[in-house]
Amino acid sequence: MSIATAMLLLVRTSSTTATLQRIAVIAIAVIVFALVFELVRQRALMERYALLWLFAAVALVVLAIWRGLLTSLAGDLGIYTPANALFAAGFVFVIVLLLHFSLVISRLSEQNKTLAQRLALLDERTERLTEVSAESDVRTSPAAQRTRAAGKR
Amino acid sequence: MNRYLAIVPAYNEVGAIAATIAEIRAAAPDFDVLVIDDGSTDDTAAHAHAAGARVVALPFNLGIGAAVQSGYIYAREHGYEVAVQVDGDGQHDPRDIPRLLEALRADPDTHLVTGSRFLGLAEGHRSTRTRRLGIVLFARIVSLLTHQRVTDPTSGFRMTDRRGIELFASNYPTDYPEVEAIVLAHSCALHTRELAVAMRPRTSGRSRISGTVSVYYLVKVLLAVTVSALRAGPVLEPGSLPESVRS
CATH class of the missing domain: 1.20.5 (Single alpha-helices involved in coiled-coils or other helix-helix interfaces)
Structure with a gap:
């Protein structure tokens, strides 16, 4: 949720370049970072999955600090509005994440089945x-x- | 201990399980009866136990494929030579078991015999019209893939020998397994055949397949069969597989 808000803020930042908004984006990224860190600390989230979210937060910070990166990246890709480049990237990220989770669930179901069978036979x-x-x-x-x-x- | 095992998958079949077990014991005394209780919420396991069957009770519902596979794992680990699947709902007539065994024993190249309700004898319960249409479609596809006439690929009334037991213990499809299992057996060079049997309307429980689920069933099985045919490479003729797979 907060990442989506940060993305929206970032989009507006690139057009207005207001310092306040960039600070807000960085603040949100820091909050995401802290939240993920805390979840890992409480063993609620495994490191391997935490890395993905930490990576997303870092990407946000980089885009906020590096003025014009988003605009030039979008320009290189032939996308007129930097906002669309950001949304496209976010979309791809989510799709890949979902596929990854489908794989994980498939593997877990298989292991779960084997365990249940073994248990019943024993x-x-x-x-x-x-x-x-x-x-x-x-x-x-x-x-x-x-x-x-x-x-x- | 017998050398033959009857695997009876059952999910909430409290009304039919005892009768099914008694029938199997009467019609096929050479078979040990193993009920796989697929996480029933009723007293299926207790009734099966009281009727003299061995019971493997799964901790929760895993679906028919995983339940049947548990039976094959059991058969592999206890060294049974032949295993037959009999539904716990009374659809399959245990009096056909000796005939299946005879057919399996008659030809040493046959490793799996399926009881088909569409072969020969024009009697018995043959399911509803739409369901028959689906079965015919599967039958066509499976016949094409296996280069032999298969009339009832959805029948779960099956007997197999040691090779089939080992194959299914290590690899058995999950959701709707019957059609896939036949293709799997064939792609592992197990020669299969069918035997005409009469089936009866179920005496308890209800079909897993109805309404919108049947559309999912159709698509899922088509996908699975295609994938498993691709997975095994070109469909192999029985006997053309390397020694490692044939063991």
Whole structure:
């Protein structure tokens, strides 16, 4: 959410170059940075996924500080409005991210399935072994031996 | 312990499971019965256990493919020579099991036998009209891919030998597995054949496939079959596979 706000601010910055707005963009990037950092610290977010967001925040800061980078990049790509270049880049970033998550989910489902199957098969084995050992316990328990001895007599 | 195993996948089949197990035990006494309880919310597992079956209870619903695969893993690990899949809802008639076994044993080159409701005998339950249309479409595609006539690729009434058990234990399709499994078997050079059987209307539970789900089913299976045909490279004739895969 905050990244989207920062993108909007950045778009306006490139046309008006107001210092205040650039400061705002940097502030938002710093907040994103801090938030991601805190989530990693709390072990809520894994480092490998945090890197993506940190990279996005750094990109924002660079664009805010480096006056004219966005405009010249857009010009090189043949995009008239720097805003559109920014949106296109953001769009590609999100698409790649989604594909990446689909891959991760597929792998996790597969591993989840294998784990569930293993668990169920082990469960069945444990139950069967418990039944068998319960039977042999009955046979070898002192009570059972007494009964058998009594039977012999 | 028997050398043969009947794999019965069941999801909330409390009304039919005990009868199915009793039927299998009566019709095919050489088979151990293994019920895979696919995370049922009713007492399917308890009923199956009481009816004298072994029960592998999955911790939550994994879908028919993963459930059946659990059965094949079980068969592989316990050294069963033959495994047959029988639905827990009473659609498959266990009295056909000895016939399937005979067909599997008759030809040493046959590794998988499917009970087909569209072959020969014009009796029994043959499903609704739209569903039949879908089955015919799949049958055409699978026949094309496998270079042999397949009439009922969606039938889950199947028997396979050690090679099939090992293949399916290590690799079995998930969502709607029957059609894909046939193509998979063929691309791994397992020769398959069909045997005419009569199916019965299910006595409990309901079909997984209805309404909009059937559109997803159609598209998903078409995609999966195409991909698995591509994955295996050109579809191989039985016997033309390298030793490593044939083992």
